[in-house]
Amino acid sequence: MQAFTVHKGIVAPLDRSNVDTDAIIPKQYLKSVKRTGFGPNAFDDWRYLDPGEPGMDGSKRRPNPDFVLNQAPFDEATILLARKNFGCGSSREHAVWALTDFGFRAVIAPSFADIFFSNSCKNGLLPVVLAEDEVQRLFDQVEANPGAQVEVNLEEMTVTAPDGNVFDFTLDEDRRHRLLNGLDDIALTLQFADDIRAFEERQRREWPWMAEQQR
Amino acid sequence: MAGKTLYDKLWEAHGVREEPDGSTLLYIDRHLVHEVTSPQAFEGLRLAGRKPWRGDSVLAVPDHNVPTENRDQGIADPVSRIQVETLESNVTSLGLKFFPMADVRQGIVHVIGPEQGATLPGMTVVCGDSHTSTHGALGALAFGIGTSEVEHVLATQCLWQKKTKAMQIRVEGALRPGVTAKDVVLAIIGRIGTAGGTGYAIEFAGSAIRSLSIEGRMSVCNMSIEAGARAGMVAVDEKTIEYVRGKPQAPTGEMFERAAEYWRTLVSDPDAEFDAVVEMDAAEIAPQVSWGTSPEMVAPIDGRVPDPAAESDPVRAEGMQRALEYMDLKANTPMTEIRPDKVFIGSCTNSRIEDLRAAAEVVKGRKKADNIKLAMVVPGSGLVKQQAEQEGLDRIFLDAGFEWREPGCSMCLAMNADRLEPGERCASTSNRNFEGRQGQGGRTHLVSPSLAAAAAVAGHFIEPSALKEA
Numbered sequence A: 001m002q003a004f005t006v007h008k009g010i011v012a013p014l015d016r017s018n019v020d021t022d023a024i025i026p027k028q029y030l031k032s033v034k035r036t037g038f039g040p041n042a043f044d045d046w047r048y049l050d051p052g053e054p055g056m057d058g059s060k061r062r063p064n065p066d067f068v069l070n071q072a073p074f075d076e077a078t079i080l081l082a083r084k085n086f087g088c089g090s091s092r093e094h095a096v097w098a099l100t101d102f103g104f105r106a107v108i109a110p111s112f113a114d115i116f117f118s119n120s121c122k123n124g125l126l127p128v129v130l131a132e133d134e135v136q137r138l139f140d141q142v143e144a145n146p147g148a149q150v151e152v153n154l155e156e157m158t159v160t161a162p163d164g165n166v167f168d169f170t171l172d173e174d175r176r177h178r179l180l181n182g183l184d185d186i187a188l189t190l191q192f193a194d195d196i197r198a199f200e201e202r203q204r205r206e207w208p209w210m211a212e213q214q215r
Numbered sequence B: 001m002a003g004k005t006l007y008d009k010l011w012e013a014h015g016v017r018e019e020p021d022g023s024t025l026l027y028i029d030r031h032l033v034h035e036v037t038s039p040q041a042f043e044g045l046r047l048a049g050r051k052p053w054r055g056d057s058v059l060a061v062p063d064h065n066v067p068t069e070n071r072d073q074g075i076a077d078p079v080s081r082i083q084v085e086t087l088e089s090n091v092t093s094l095g096l097k098f099f100p101m102a103d104v105r106q107g108i109v110h111v112i113g114p115e116q117g118a119t120l121p122g123m124t125v126v127c128g129d130s131h132t133s134t135h136g137a138l139g140a141l142a143f144g145i146g147t148s149e150v151e152h153v154l155a156t157q158c159l160w161q162k163k164t165k166a167m168q169i170r171v172e173g174a175l176r177p178g179v180t181a182k183d184v185v186l187a188i189i190g191r192i193g194t195a196g197g198t199g200y201a202i203e204f205a206g207s208a209i210r211s212l213s214i215e216g217r218m219s220v221c222n223m224s225i226e227a228g229a230r231a232g233m234v235a236v237d238e239k240t241i242e243y244v245r246g247k248p249q250a251p252t253g254e255m256f257e258r259a260a261e262y263w264r265t266l267v268s269d270p271d272a273e274f275d276a277v278v279e280m281d282a283a284e285i286a287p288q289v290s291w292g293t294s295p296e297m298v299a300p301i302d303g304r305v306p307d308p309a310a311e312s313d314p315v316r317a318e319g320m321q322r323a324l325e326y327m328d329l330k331a332n333t334p335m336t337e338i339r340p341d342k343v344f345i346g347s348c349t350n351s352r353i354e355d356l357r358a359a360a361e362v363v364k365g366r367k368k369a370d371n372i373k374l375a376m377v378v379p380g381s382g383l384v385k386q387q388a389e390q391e392g393l394d395r396i397f398l399d400a401g402f403e404w405r406e407p408g409c410s411m412c413l414a415m416n417a418d419r420l421e422p423g424e425r426c427a428s429t430s431n432r433n434f435e436g437r438q439g440q441g442g443r444t445h446l447v448s449p450s451l452a453a454a455a456a457v458a459g460h461f462i463e464p465s466a467l468k469e470a
Helices: A027-031 A094-102 A114-121 A132-144 A173-181 A185-190 A193-206 A208-212 B006-012 B039-047 B078-093 B109-116 B130-138 B147-156 B181-192 B214-227 B238-244 B253-263 B314-327 B353-363 B382-390 B393-399 B449-458
Strands: A006-014 A079-082 A106-109 A126-129 A149-153 A158-160 A166-168 B015-018 B023-027 B030-033 B058-060 B124-127 B141-144 B158-162 B165-172 B200-205 B231-233 B276-281 B288-290 B298-300 B342-345 B374-377 B425-428 B443-446
Touching (some): A027 A094, A027 B078, A094 A114, A106 A132, A106 A149, A114 A126, A114 A173, A185 B158, A193 A208, A193 B015, B006 B200, B006 B231, B030 B109, B030 B147, B039 B078, B039 B147, B058 B078, B058 B109, B109 B130, B109 B382, B124 B130, B130 B214, B130 B231, B130 B238, B147 B158, B181 B214, B181 B276, B181 B288, B214 B231, B214 B238, B214 B353, B342 B353, B353 B382, B353 B393, B353 B449, B382 B393
Parallel strands (some): A079 A106, B030 B124, B124 B141, B165 B276, B200 B231, B342 B374, B342 B425, B425 B443
Antiparallel strands (some): B015 B023, B288 B298, B288 B443
16 A cells, blocks of 8 residues: 655645545446556546546547536646545445546545545545534635645644645544555454454354354 | 443454554454455455455355346446456355356345345444445344455455444334335435434334334345445344244254344343434334435425525535436425336345335236336346246236346446436435436436335326325
C-alpha cells in the first residue's frame, strides 16, 4: 500500500451528499479482473454525456462540461471535497481504486459510509472527516478560488485550508500507523498465526458442529 | 453490570486477540465468494505466494454477471464471461467449494448461504458484498467487506475490526394486512435515513420482527446497509432453529441438538444496554414505495411525492429537487399515479420462495397491463426456481405475461443483460434506487413483491387489495 504522510494539492468540490459507490464507479466497469485502470471511468455517468462501456477510448467520448472534474484546474485535483455519507452503497473496492487511479490521495467529507472508509484506508486513500461547518468553509474557499491548495497532514492529523486556517481530524491509531507506514495488513496478521490456531482449537472443542458442518 | 446484546455475544465468541486500541482480530467462520469482488483478491494471494488459511470456510458462486436466459449458450458478453471463468479457475485450482452456473444450487450468494445451511446461527459470515447483512437474520454476525479484506480473510481467516456501537430497532405490534417485511425495512430507512445506522450494528427486535418468517427477517437484515449499518441481525428463536434443521450443510442428529442449545442463547439479555434505541409502531407502517434516488426517499402507497419547497434544510431540499428531476416526478403527485415501464421481481432482498408466492398470489388469474413493457421474475436460486415450479408459480406468472428467468442478481444492478434503458421507470423489489443502478438513466422505485406484482397488473402503483377482482 502507498504510504500517506503529508499531501498538498488542488481540491475538487463535489457538492453532493450521499455520493454512492454506483456513482463513483458504475457497475459495467466492475467486470474487470484487475485493480488498475478504473480512473478514466470514475464518476462515469456524471462525467460523460454518452453512455460508457468497458474498453471505450475515453478521448473519443463526450465529456460533460458541467461536471467539476472536467473543469480546469479541478481535472488535476488530488483531494476531493464532498458532503455527508460519502461512499454509501455497495462494498465495491473498485470505487476506491477509481479515485486513486484518477489521482486522488484524500477525500474530505463530514461523514463516510463504513465500508468505503475501511476500503479507503487499505489503499492509501485518506478519508478525512471534518465538521460540517469546516467542510462548508473549504467549499467556500475552493469555489471562490479554484485551484487553491489544501494540505492534509496525517502525522499531525490536520487539514490546512487555503486561508491558513487549520482544522484537526482524527483517525484511529491502528489505521493511522498502517497508512503512515504503508504496511501490508496480511503479513502483520500472520504474525499472530499461533493465536488463530489456538482459537480454532477452542472452537473445535466448544462448537464442534462449526468444524463438522464444513463439508 | 448490564447484560449482553446479541452483538456482544457474537463478537466475544470470535475474538482471537485484542490490541490496546480496541482493534480486534475477529475470526471468520464462513466466507462467501462471488465473481465481482474476488479476482483481485485471488491474484494478490497468488502474487504473495499465499494459500487460503481454511479453504473449507469458502463457498463460491457466480451471481452478479450470469445471464438469466439462454444459459445453454453460455455468457454472451466476453467481459462478463472472463470474470465468471476467472472465479471458476481461481476456486477450482484451490479446491474450494463452488456451484457453477449449471448447478441447480447456483443462485444469489445471499440466498444460497442460508438455503444450504452454509450460514448458521452464531457464525461470523463475510462476503465481498454489502448485502451480506442478510445472514444476520439467522442470529449471525454478517457483514460486507472490500476486496482487500476478501484477500485478508482468505489468507488469515480473520479480519481486524473495531467493535461498533449497537442499535436496537424495535418494531412492536401487529403489522397491517398487506404490509410485508420489505415495507418494514423501507419504513425504518425512511425514518432513520441512509446514514442513520452508520457506525452501528443493528439488532431488529420487537413483536413485529418476531412475527416475520426467517425469509422476511432476511429481507429486513438485507437492507441494513441501506440504513448505513454494515451488520443487521435478529435474535435466535424456535423459528430460526426450525429453519436451519435439515439444511444440507447443517449439523444433524445429536450434534444439531447440541448446536441448537447454544443457538438459543443468541439473544440480547433482558437488561442489555444499546447505544441507541429506535421504536416504531407496526400499525403505523403502510406499504412503501420509493420516489427518489436514495432508499430513504420513501412514501406510503397512499401518500404523495414530497415537495422540496416544504423542506427546511437547504442541502436536503436540493438533494430532493435533484432526485425529482432525475426521476422525472412532480412534487405532490399521488404515488398511485406513477406508472412504471418495467417490473422486476428478484434480488437478494426479495427472490425467495415466500416472495415469489406473495407476488404470484396477486398475479393469479390476472394479466400484465399493456403499458408494462416487461415484467420479469428472477428466482434467487435454482432450488427456489425448482420449488416455485413444483408449486405452479411459474405458470401463474407466464400466463399473466411475465417472464420467468434463471437465478442471479439480474436487474438489481444490471451487470448482465437485464437492464433499464435511459428514462425507463421500474417497480423493483431490489434494494437500491441510486441513479443508474438498474441501467444508465433508469428510474427505480423500490417496493415489496406484492406491490411490484400489483403495479405490473394495474400499470401503476396500487395496493393489491384495491385491484379489481381477478
